[in-house]
Amino acid sequence: MNVSGGLLGRRKQRTPPLAGRRVLITGAARGIGAALAERLHERGARVALAGLEPELLADVAARCGGAPWSTCDVADRDQVGEAVTAAVTALGGLDVVVANAGVAAQLPVLGGDPAVWDTTLRVNATGTYNTLRAAGPHIAHPRGYALAVASAAAAIHLPLLGAYSASKAAVEALGNTLRAELRPSGAKAGVAYFAELDTDMTSRGFGTEAAAALMDGRSTASALSGVTPLKTGIDALEHGIAWRSRRIVAPWWVANALPLRMLAQPVMDRLVQGKLTEALEIARVEDAPLTTGQPPR
Numbered sequence: 352m353n354v355s356g357g358l359l360g361r362r363k364q365r366t367p368p369l370a371g372r373r374v375l376i377t378g379a380a381r382g383i384g385a386a387l388a389e390r391l392h393e394r395g396a397r398v399a400l401a402g403l404e405p406e407l408l409a410d411v412a413a414r415c416g417g418a419p420w421s422t423c424d425v426a427d428r429d430q431v432g433e434a435v436t437a438a439v440t441a442l443g444g445l446d447v448v449v450a451n452a453g454v455a456a457q458l459p460v461l462g463g464d465p466a467v468w469d470t471t472l473r474v475n476a477t478g479t480y481n482t483l484r485a486a487g488p489h490i491a492h493p494r495g496y497a498l499a500v501a502s503a504a505a506a507i508h509l510p511l512l513g514a515y516s517a518s519k520a521a522v523e524a525l526g527n528t529l530r531a532e533l534r535p536s537g538a539k540a541g542v543a544y545f546a547e548l549d550t551d552m553t554s555r556g557f558g559t560e561a562a563a564a565l566m567d568g569r570s571t572a573s574a575l576s577g578v579t580p581l582k583t584g585i586d587a588l589e590h591g592i593a594w595r596s597r598r599i600v601a602p603w604w605v606a607n608a609l610p611l612r613m614l615a616q617p618v619m620d621r622l623v624q625g626k627l628t629e630a631l632e633i634a635r636v637e638d639a640p641l642t643t644g645q646p647p648r
Contacts, residue, residue, distance in 0.1 A: 372391075382550040386585050456642065483525060506520075
């Protein structure tokens with residue numbers, strides 16, 4: 352079943368209640384994670400939060416009725432294990448895990464900073480694996496659900512976003528694999544695919560000179576599809592988690608792009624050719640930081 356921001360399945364049927372569901376959300380300090388935590392709390396779920404920014408996490412937790420929270424670098428397997436254990440202890444178990452933590456930065460494959468590749472894959476791919484690995488045994492029951500937050504970039508790939516696209520393709524693969532492996536327990540797993548939602552990640556990730564040059568002075572997000580209100584994505588997530596959906600998408604057109612990805616890719620390649628050389632030259636020298644600062648290693 353697919354759930355999208357514009358076309359929500361089963362609207363005429365009664366949506367399963369979220370009240371009482373025990374939910375762990377990573378990357379919950381801001382953006383999608385923070386907004387989702389607040390929405391699920393409003394619907395009666397019991398949420399636990401994990402993220403890198405303790406002051407922001409504490410604020411989100413306060414808005415969620417004093418929810419338990421942990422400072423956690425998802426790329427650190429031990430920290431993830433501790434965060435999951437703390438959530439399970441505080442909530443008395445776990446029904447849902449949302450592997451949402453992620454990071455992005457532009458990276459030309461030729462001439463870009465390899466550290467961007469390393470960090471992006473470590474946080475997005477390994478971090479998702481660490482989260483699903485640690486939380487999986489706790490949600491492996493007939494009411495359980497794991498959600499891996501990928502991206503439309505997992506299916507359709509843009510210049511400068513090779514590291515991000517590769518990492519989100521890995522997230523998609525992890526979610527699909529986990530779905531099959533959880534089936535004997537009765538638990539389910541889903542993958543979320545979003546285009547540009549109105550979050551800090553979108554504004555920081557696309558707010559670069561290279562991105563503006565690529566789209567001839569316009570931001571990549573607005574030139575391709577327009578930035579979608581965050582509420583659209585949160586609406587889709589709420590319904591998708593309630594139904595334990597295999598796919599969650601926002602905005603609506605992403606649902607059509609996924610099965611047509613092999614046709615959509617050459618079209619996208621042609622759309623960005625006009626200013627690509629200039630954009631790559633800029634990106635190779637531009638200091639474009641990660642959308643979320645990472646702990647030193």
